[in-house]
Structures are given as structure tokens and as C-alpha cells.
Amino acid sequence: VAPSLEISEFVTIGRMVIVIGNTVPGATLWIDSEKIDVSDDGTFYAVVPLRKEGLNEVRFVSQDTAGNETELVRSTYVETF
Numbered sequence: 001v002a003p004s005l006e007i008s009e010f011v012t013i014g015r016m017v018i019v020i021g022n023t024v025p026g027a028t029l030w031i032d033s034e035k036i037d038v039s040d041d042g043t044f045y046a047v048v049p050l051r052k053e054g055l056n057e058v059r060f061v062s063q064d065t066a067g068n069e070t071e072l073v074r075s076t077y078v079e080t081f
Helices: none
Strands: 005-013 017-024 026-032 034-036 043-049 054-063 069-078
Touching: 005 054, 005 069, 017 054, 026 043, 034 043
Parallel strands: none
Antiparallel strands: 005 017, 017 043, 026 034, 026 054, 054 069
């Protein structure tokens, strides 16, 4: 069974996005291929730099201890003035 993965906050500020969410306790989490610490209760917090102006996709992958994976993709737009 694939682990749960929920994004509760996804807030773009300039060229970064603040992410808060949760997955199963003990899971390994990557955001755009960067490993993110997961708390003992499964919650996580990250500030993710966005790579370019315009449309950016942020990819989340959670893997439980059995190797099952869940993947989510969220999009955001960077606009410079």
C-alpha cells in the first residue's frame, strides 16, 4: 500500500515556496530530489527554491519502509517585475 502524502500549505513567496505537509511516520521524503527531514509524527516543513521564472513544477516523493512510493506534483508560477 502506498504511503499517504498530503500538502497542507504551499505558499509561493518570490522565487521560493514554503511547504508544510504530512506523510506516514518513518517515511523518506524527497522534494525535487532533495531529501527532507520528516518528524516522528510524519509532518514536514521545507522552503524550496524555484528554478526559473514562469511555471515551475515541484515534485514530492514519499517512500515508506517497505519501499512503496507516493508521488505528487504541485505547480506554481514565478513572476518577476
